[in-house]
Amino acid sequence: MRRPTRAAAVSVAAVTTAAAAAALVPTLAAGSASGAAPACAVVYSVANQWDGGFQGNVVVTNNAAPTTSWKLTFDFPGGQKVAQGWNGTWTQSGTTVTASSMSYNGALATGASVSAGFLADWSGSNPAPTSFALNGTLCNTDGTTPPTTPPTTPPTTPPTTPPGGGDSAPPELHVSGNRLVDSTGKQVVLHGVNRSGSEFMCAQGRGIFDGPVDDTAINAIRSWKGVNAVRVPLNEDCWEGLSYVPAADAGANYVSAISGFVDRLVAHGITPILELHWTHGTYTGNSTGCPDVNATCQKPMPDAQYAIPFWKSVASTFKSEPSVVFEMFNEPFPDRAAATADQAWTCWRDGGTCPGIGYRVAGMQSLVDAVRGTGARNVILLGGVAYSNDLTGWLTHEPTDPAGNLGAVVHVYNFNSCSSASCWDSQLAPVAARVPLVSTELGESDCGHSFIDQYMAWLDAHDLSYLGWTWNTWDCSSGPSLISAYDGTPTSYGIGLRDHLAALG
Known part of the structure; x- marks a missing residue:
């Protein structure tokens, strides 16, 4: 999003x-x-x-x-x-x-x-x-x-297991075939929310988090029955402490704050998904978010200069925590800059000099290599092109992972191209049959839930994981918001996700 x-x-x-x-x-x-x-x-x-x-x-x-x-x-x-x-x-x-x-x-x-x-x-x-x-x-x-x-x-x-077997929460995740499983081999289906803020607040000089992330705030998230995962967006310039980011919100202070939040999520039995959201590099082409070289908006692909060391650092920080999941990049859109789908998917996997993108790109293979080079074996998730809504070239361009722990990401909103059951059947199901597929974002622009009700039912029928965008107290003019207060009071859209997860038992 x-x-x-x-x-x-x-x-x-x-x-x-x-x-x-x-x-x-x-x-x-x-x-x-x-x-x-x-x-x-x-x-x-x-x-x-x-x-x-x-x-x-x-x-x-x-x-x-x-x-x-x-x-x-x-x-x-x-x-x-x-x-x-x-x-x-x-x-x-x-x-x-x-x-x-x-x-x-x-x-x-x-x-x-x-x-x-x-x-x-x-x-x-x-x-x-x-x-x-x-x-x-x-x-x-x-x-x-x-x-x-x-x-x-x-x-x-392993720690004492809950009724029915399997790891205690959060599970130690790895990939088995097309499923996420815990250390005992039991399938894990993730349901949760995004917690936006840590990708933009620091770059705008306004702190690190948008709203509370303490134990009380996490308990409010857990009050929604069935939530077992929280996605945490990150900013590479803040993590690496670039000079334009206020010192209080950058470098070691940012890393410490994110680490503390992750550890609190784990302590509450929640699977953290860490993803690179805003990246460096000047892009002024089609669908540009800003002309700024700094990580102050979404860019079509991660940059090689900072994204590779960023993921090396993140992986080194969390490689001893197998419950933490890494999502390499939020919403790639090299297709907006390239002339053909093949050019876009080649850029997605291989990076380097990409059509229409003025900075050197870190392809998904180089990011996977950066993580695995640290010894980290955490599950890695990769979103497709068209803002992670198009997975048509994912299997053909799947990077090589020596750990065998790769999964795919899709984002689905009512305004996306792939927003119907027929498209999900033709484009998402084939990927889900081969690798774990996680919808790390879903939502609808009217702040209702008729669309996500249909989409979640389709995901449930395929035993797939999904997280709603977003656990922030915004209004619908800024995108779908699940809550109106950080005590967990839902919006009408949030009611749809909350009640659906509760009904799953």
């Missing part, structure tokens, strides 16, 4: 300057047996652990006087090393780890809590820290429940 212009976005979007801190585990009560609270309480947990690495989280509660900034320190007893973190500035000297507040989460009132997380390496064993200090004051000194020690070896079996 094309994003709103700056003017439209300003009029319909609430500005959020940074990602809100959110807990991956419940905050434990700070009271002691005697009823006296410590000056501060810290709950340490390991959200996920694998051979040689783990994801940790701390929830810090300030029971002393209010403070405008915080610094947490603790020592790793097993030689663990922090690699990166979010919702705080993480450093390590020897065994001592320090997490300092960010600009957006430094204020802690009496009784207030803040959460921060990190990724770290370990070897041999992974014992938990036993002592924590907040701004130099020792925490947990009243006999509160001590932090638990995670397993000293990686688990050899």
Whole structure:
């Protein structure tokens, strides 16, 4: 879907300057047996652990006087090393780890809590820290429940499975034939929503997210029965920290905010789909969105200069999380620039110098290679041409994937060319018979749901995955919006998706 212009976005979007801190585990009560609270309480947990690495989280509660900034320190007893973190500035000297507040989460009132997380390496064993200090004051000194020690070896079996078998949510995804399956081989069908904002807010100097992305906001998404996936659009200039993007919203700050959101989605059992939405490169041809070289609108194809290192970085960041899905590019439209369909599909796969496009293009094969070169085996999804609405050349031009984990993407709206059951039968079904097909966007321009009702029924009949555009409080002049408030209050269009998913059981 094309994003709103700056003017439209300003009029319909609430500005959020940074990602809100959110807990991956419940905050434990700070009271002691005697009823006296410590000056501060810290709950340490390991959200996920694998051979040689783990994801940790701390929830810090300030029971002393209010403070405008915080610094947490603790020592790793097993030689663990922090690699990166979010919702705080993480450093390590020897065994001592320090997490300092960010600009957006430094204020802690009496009784207030803040959460921060990190990724770290370990070897041999992974014992938990036993002592924590907040701004130099020792925490947990009243006999509160001590932090638990995670397993000293990686688990050899999958987590406890839900009724009916299969992975616990979110599943560890891979491709088997034309299906997405979990680590046990059980088929996974994704149903969910798009969460727009992180593709345009940063490039417009207005923060990172359009609206809240904290635990409360994610719980609102989960309140729609059947939602198990959220698509997160990304901006390569913001990820890579180009100079025109405000520093607070770029580079490490942007990566940290996205990583924190992804980890919260995973903690809530939701499959995150990360996709490159806005890319670099000057394009002034047919269907241009803007003449700007920067990633401030949709371009017909990703650019080789920045998109390849972007995907190398994204893949390196999330390659240890097999539940995270990568969608290489939102809506390719090289067909608008090329003279023939063959030229468009060749550009789509091979990139390089493409007809009508003034910058060097990163083809889908080069993006797949960039991801796999990092060792990442995450599922990769590829949209077709004509804004991902045309899949007629997808199978013929399918890139080679050494991991065998490729799927196709289609976007369907009532105003697209392929918007009828006869077209879906002739163009989508043959692709779905060969590879997993995910409709990562669907919608209709009247903010009703008569069209998507028909389309979702067709997708259900073929056991296909789909996500609605979009979980943002815009009006229909900016595109289909599922909600009118971030508590999950649906629009009339949103009612169609919500009730349909609920009826699936």
